[in-house]
Amino acid sequence: MPHCNKKMISFFLTTKCNLCCRYCYNAKERNKIEEKTIPLEIAKAGIDWYFNNCESRHIRFYGPGEPTQEFEKIKEITNYAKLNKNGGDRVTVEIQTNGVFNENVRDWALENINIMWMSFDGMPDIQNYNRPLNPKYKELFGGKTSAEVLENNVKWLIENKGERNLMVGARVTITDKNVYKQIEMVDYFYNLGIRYVWTNPLFYSVGEIPVCEDNLKKDSYNFDMEAYVNEYIKAYKYAKEKGLFWGSFYTINFDGESPYHCRSCTPLSAPHITTDGYISACDMALLGEKPYHMEAFIVGKWNSKTKKFDLYDEKIKTLNNRKSTEIEHCKKCPVKLHCGGFCLGETVNETGKLDGQNITKCIATRKLYRELGPCEPYKYLHP
Ligand code: SF4
Ligand code: SF4
Ligand code: SF4
Incomplete structure (x- = not known):
């Protein structure tokens, strides 16, 4: 199923x-x-609007920061969706989280979440290097590292899920630290009980100007795409024999055919509501008020007078x-x-244009596709 068939409403919950994380994209x-969190009024209006206009009842929590930092809002939005006259039992819930949360969150997640993507970079030395705990939060987790808290949460959720409709998977950023460790990571995740993994090569963070105009950013980026592809193919085959799915962001459409890359081309069927009350078409355009060069993705705005979303038809077109x-x-x-x-x-962030090209990614x-595609429909689509 091509990735553009992933229909859902996403909430960019909090900054x-x-x-x-060393490579934090935003x-x-x-x-x-200033720290910002989505206003409940707008989140609830988003649910009403989406459920009235679309068939999907899938809701998703995502950045720009860590959604579980606003746990009460996750609960309220989920309950609102489940109690909505158009929602009810059909509502399914997905989250992308860094997995560093406490037992309250974990207990609730076990009963209420259906798809949990843990942003997780593999073995503890790499996880702690790439994704360290903010020192301000260290005490809250009893001095543990992010890897210790995350591993513990993953194991607990998988051990306790029983017959619940819950999948705990990993979404891994591949950097020069783990590019040659993909097979080792397959074993590591397998032993934790994880069976679905999507890997993403390191991509540029979003700033005020496109990467093509930012020499400093270009010069500090270092990623061996050829090594990623070769090691990925080996790990994919190895994982398949073990019964673990090892996916790549570059293969998200290998299980179907579409001229669209993803949901961002059909934003009304998969809107993202930002913390500042806009509708974004893309996970990389997180703030509506000042999107800078990512403006093409801001396709609507909450109107506090009419209590409706105004849509920008030309941009959607x-x-x-x-x-x-x-x-x-x-x-x-x-x-x-x-x-x-x-x-x-990634294209707009790098080139400033919707039809830009990164030839290295095309070659990859x-x-x-020559080596692996096409394939059976993916059970769990990339986040
Ligand atoms: S978990 Fe890491 S990548 Fe995600 S918002 Fe926080 S610092 Fe950034
Ligand atoms: S980052 Fe944006 S354009 Fe890229 S796959 Fe995600 S939603 Fe689509
Ligand atoms: S030219 Fe590049 S971006 Fe275009 S479809 Fe082919 S691989 Fe994808």
């Missing part, structure tokens, strides 16, 4: 975070503004028209229907 952006069958460099590409012109968020996608 607060309890980790200090740390500078978040740190510049432009995203709808972003198809690999129309983009000049994609038209003749052999994988155009299994790539969809690649991730718009084509090689992965």
Whole structure:
């Protein structure tokens, strides 16, 4: 099923975070503004609007910080969706979390969450290096490291889930620290009880200007894509034999055909409500008020007078028209229907254009498709 079929309403819950990841994709952006959390009125209006207009009853919690930092709001939004006259038993709940949360969150998650993607970079030495706990929060977790808290939560949830409809998977950022450790990571996750993993090569953080204009950012980026692809293929095959799914962000459309890369081209079927009351089309455009060069993704805004969302029709149309069958460099590409012109968020962040191209990523996608694709529908789509 191509990734654009992932239909859901996402809530960008809060800018607060309890980790200090080295590669945080939005740390500078978040740190510049006052801490912000989604207003409940807007989240609830988002549910009413989405359930009235779309068939899906899937709700999702995501950044820009760590959603469980606003645990009460997660509970209230989930309860509101479940009690909604259009919601009820059909509501399913997904979260992407850093997994560093306390027992209250864990107990509630066990009973209420259906898909939990843990942002998790593998063995403790790598996890603690890439994703250390913010020193301000150390005491709250009894001096434990992020790896200790996360491992403990993952094991507990998997051991206790029983027959509940809950999947605990890992979403791994691949950096130069773990690119050659993908097979080792398969064993590590397998032993923790995890059976679904999506890997994402390190991507550029979002700042005020596109990466193509930011020499400092370009110069500090270091990632060996060829090594990633070669090691990924080995790990994918090894994992498959063990009964573990080892996915790549570059293969998210290998299980179907579509000229679209993902939900960001059809934002009304998968809106993201931002902490400042806007509708975003993409996980990388997290703040609506000042999206800078990611403006193309801000497609609506909460109107506090009419108590409705105003939609920006022209921008929605432009995203709808972003198809690999129309983009000049994609038209003749052999994988155009299994790539969809690649991730718009990364493309716009890097090139400043919806139809920009990163040839290194194209070469990687084509090689992965030659070696592995196409495939059976994925059971759990990439977050
Ligand atoms: S957990 Fe997410 S938001 Fe928090 S520092 Fe890490 S990457 Fe950034
Ligand atoms: S980050 Fe990429 S894959 Fe994710 S929603 Fe944005 S465009 Fe789609
Ligand atoms: S691999 Fe490159 S050229 Fe081919 S569809 Fe994807 S973005 Fe376009």
